[in-house]
Structure formats: structure tokens, C-alpha cells
Amino acid sequence: MTDTWEPRPVPEVNPETEAFWRAASDGEFLLSACDDCGLVFHYPRSLCPDCFSEDVDWQQAAGTGTIYSYSVSESVSGWPEDGLPLVIAYVELDEGPRVMTNVQDVDPDDVEVGLAVEARFVPTEEENVAVPVFVPAE
Amino acid sequence: MSDDVYIVGAYEHPTREAPDKSTMQLHAEVSKGALADAGLSKDDVDGYLTAGMPEYEHGFAPLIMADYMGLDLSYADSTDYGGSSYVSHVGHATSAIRDGKCDVALVTLAGRPRSRSQSTGTGVRKLRTFQDSFERIYGATNVPTYAMAARRHMHEFGTTSEQLAEIRVAASHHAQYNEHALYRDPVTVEDVVNSRMIADPLHLLDCCVITDGGGAFVAVSEDVYEELDRDGVRVMGHGETPSHHDAGRIDLTRTGAEQSGQRAFAEAGVTPDDVDYASIYDSFTITVLEAIEDLGFCEKGEGGEFVEGGTLRAPDGALPFNTDGGGLSSNHPSNRGGMTKVLEAVRQLRGEANPEVQVDADVALVHGTGGDIGTRHGAATTVLGRVDR
Ligand SMILES: [Zn+2]
DSSP states (O other), X not given: OOSSOTTXXXXXXXXXXXXXXXXXXXXXXXXXXXXXXXXXXSSXXXXXXXXXXXXXXXXXXXXXXXXXXXXXXXXXXXXXXXXXXEEEEEEEETTSOEEEEEXXXXXXXXXXXXXXXXXXXXXXXXXXXXXXXXXXXX | OOOOEEEEEEEEOSOSOOTTSOHHHHHHXXXXXXXXXXXXXXXXXXXXXXXXXXXXXXXXXXXXXHHHHTOOOSEEEOOOBTBTHHHHHHHHHHHHHHTTSOSEEEEEEEEOTTTTTOOTTTOOOOOOSGGGGGTGGGTOOHHHHHHHHHHHHXXXXXXXXHHHHHHHHHHHHHHTTOTTOSOOSOOOHHHHHTSOEEETTEEXXXXXXXXXXXXXXXXXXXXXXXXXXXXXEEEEEEXXXXXXXGGGTOOTTOOTHHHHHHHHHHHHTOOGGGOSEEEEOOSBHHHHHHHHHHTTSSOTTOHHHHHTTSTTOTTTSSSOBOTTOIIIIIOOBTTOOHHHHHHHHHHHHHTXXXXXXXXXXXXXXXXXXEEOTTSOEEEEEEEEEEOOO
């Protein structure tokens, strides 16, 4: 169980991503949505990576999805002991994009491709930055 | 005058651990070796290509090394896709020579991750790129991300750990004949699947070695080639592409080899059936399996079955691969395996591979997968042909 993200590497915030991390600290997973071509994408960018439109808005994701793939590591150099074994996964959000994450609060043996999961947000030392992770859906 | 370009000098540093040498020194030693092999001198070099100096986290490699070696250049290239860079450099050197920008292009790789005790592949390095804040913060280093590709391939196509293990088994079979290989003992499928799990489902023996060292080759114009005595190999075709997360649509079972391979085969005017020997980048066993499918040696999803039964073993398998033992068993200098892939293909086409694994090869394929198939990678494919003087 992780109470805060430290001492894990903490995301670096920039003007393009500040709103994403702030929303996470409020318990929301934001996707980017292109007003011109309709692409919904992750990670955040101010220009649409399909049509290069600058009319890109934030869209709140449901925060639910399924595991697209995953890997369990018993040891990760530089990773805090209490965070092991570490489950790294791509979760395919209900809105489409596959996002890298950790799956937590689960026995690694119970993790499988297709497992339904939902987002949780782990605080960091920065007030306006939290890290999205996923846990098995209730 | 023909447009043909030849690789005529090739040299792999025999060291696998070099605590008493500098990285620059290794670059220079392999340069000297490759030029001597070609019958050329340093003063003949007018093009230079190299990628990155991870040791210094510095992108000015061609400047650093041109200064160190005292090169007088009219062309330089530092394209950096990670380990596949040196395969892409074959194509870039060929284009530069055809354009008349240079006549003698030297390509080098060197590094010392073994001596520097880098925790390669599983260490959480500091955040460097924009994407790291969305990936590396989760502990997503190379082994777990390649492992996710393996997991997805298993899920979609029923590929097994035993099938992936066949790739290491073939590499280790070849390495026993390479006196410089880091690991020379042949391993079995059981050895691989019973080795320590690094990132499920990839075991220790699914992963490449960590070595110091390097290598170099020299590409020359037809005019220069005709003045030399040494046999060379002809560059028949080349293709490359950066492949990436694609806004969230990443497919972990497919790589840029689909595009780079098609382009290389089309330019060379050959098909996978014409390939007698293949050097295929082997950072992990799954890297080889996906490349074999994407290059068209078998259908997507059938790679597991394809590699069973010794297909990859020289000299008699249908697709002899990495006959030096590859990155899995022999050498992966600077954590970048593209250079040694080029060098073993040159040896095969010249008839200079280790005799037990020498293939009667007219056409060789070299494929590099640099970076990370779990996030973004550079795919580069080159087709090389035997030349008889
Ligand atoms: Zn768009």
C-alpha cells in the first residue's frame, strides 16, 4: 500500500501538463480531446498528434478500463522495498487510450490481461501533483 | 560510375570488460581495427557516424570523437535510435556516399556499462524526457516494458516461454564457437525457463548480456572499393522508422520492422525467402520473435512455432541467426547491439564466420530494434549482399 508517492520518482510538471497533474490531485483522470478530428489521446499535448490542430480540450475520463498488458517485477533497482513486487501495466481506458501505470492493492497472482480496473490517485509532496494508479474495479 | 556502396572494413573489439580503458580509447581502437581491415588509413576517412555517449549523457558524440581522433570530415551523422542506430547508419552512410558528400564513412560504437556497473534495464534512472513523467515514474524500465510486449504476445497468440527460450538456446549454441563470447556454454530450454524471473514473463536468460567494448565498420564508394584488395559486401537496401506510443494506440505485438523491412526488401529487390543469414537485434528473446514476424519470415502470431526445432541454428536451420552468439550470449557493448549485428553479417558474407556456424550466404539481413518496443523504438533494416571480386 502506498500512502504517498515518495521516494519514487515524481513527475515533472510543465505548462502543458500542469492541468493533468492538478486534476489528478483532485481525483480526476484527464484525457486530451481534439475538437477538429475527435481524437481522444494520452499523454497530454497542446497539439493533436493526428491532425496538428491546436483546438485541444481536456476531457474527464471515467477512470475505468481493463488491463491490456502487465509485468510483475520482484526487484527494481532504486525502487522502495515496500513497493515490491511492482506491477507495471498498460491499462486500456474505456475511452480508448492505453496508458502506462501501476496496478496496486492486488495479489500479483490475480492480475491478468482483461482485468477490470479503476483509477486511484496517490498524493506526492507537491500539493497539486498526484499520480494515477489503478486497482481492481469493485 | 555505379551507385554501389560497400562495407569493406569491419572490426569487433575482443574485450567484454575494459576497466582500464576510456570510452574514447575504445572508439579509437575499433576505428583503427576497421580501417586496417579495409586497407585504409585514418587520413582516408571523410565521413563519420556514431550515436550518443551514454556514459556522458551527451549528444555531441561526433564532435567529441572527431576531435579526439583528429578526423578531417566533410560529413557527420549522430542519428540516435538507441541500439539500432548503427544499422540506420549503414543507410545514412550509403546515402551520403551516393550524394557525393563523402567517400569513406567510418561508423563506431563503444561503451563500458559492465565496468561502470550500470543497472541496465531495471534501474529507475532519473527523469530525462517528457514521456518519463508518464512512464518511468511507474518503474517502467526496459525489462518490464519488453516483458509487457511478451505478455501481450502470449495473450493474443498463445506464445510460450519455452518458445521464447528457443531463441536463447540457438544463440548459445552459436556462442560456444566464439572465443570472445561472454557466455560460451550452450543452454537448454529448461535452463532458460528455470532461470531467475526478472520481469514476468522474462527470465534472466531471456535478457541480453551487459558488456564493455565496441565495434566499427567502414563504408566506401565504388571508386574507393575498386582500389582496395579486401573483399567487401554490397549494401542492397535499407529502411527505417521510429515507432511509438501513437497517442495511446500502441500495439505491443507489432514493431516498426513491418515498415523498415518492407522498405529494405523493396530497395534490395529481394524477399524474406532470399535471405540466407539474418542478424536480428536481440535485446530480449521477445525482440527477436516479433521482428521475425514483422519482417515477414512468418505470419504475425506464428513466431513461437517458427523458432521451434532449431530454425535459427546455423548452419542447417532454415533461418540461421546471430551466429556470433548475439547480444544474448556474446556481446552487447554499451547496451547497444546494432553494431555487432552488422559485423556478423559482414563476416558471414565474406565467409569469415566461425567455421562451425558458417552459412553459404549470398544475401544477409540485418535488423535493429533500438529503444523500447514497450514505449517507442527505432527500427532499422539493411540487406547486404556477397560480392566476389
Ligand atoms: Zn485532431
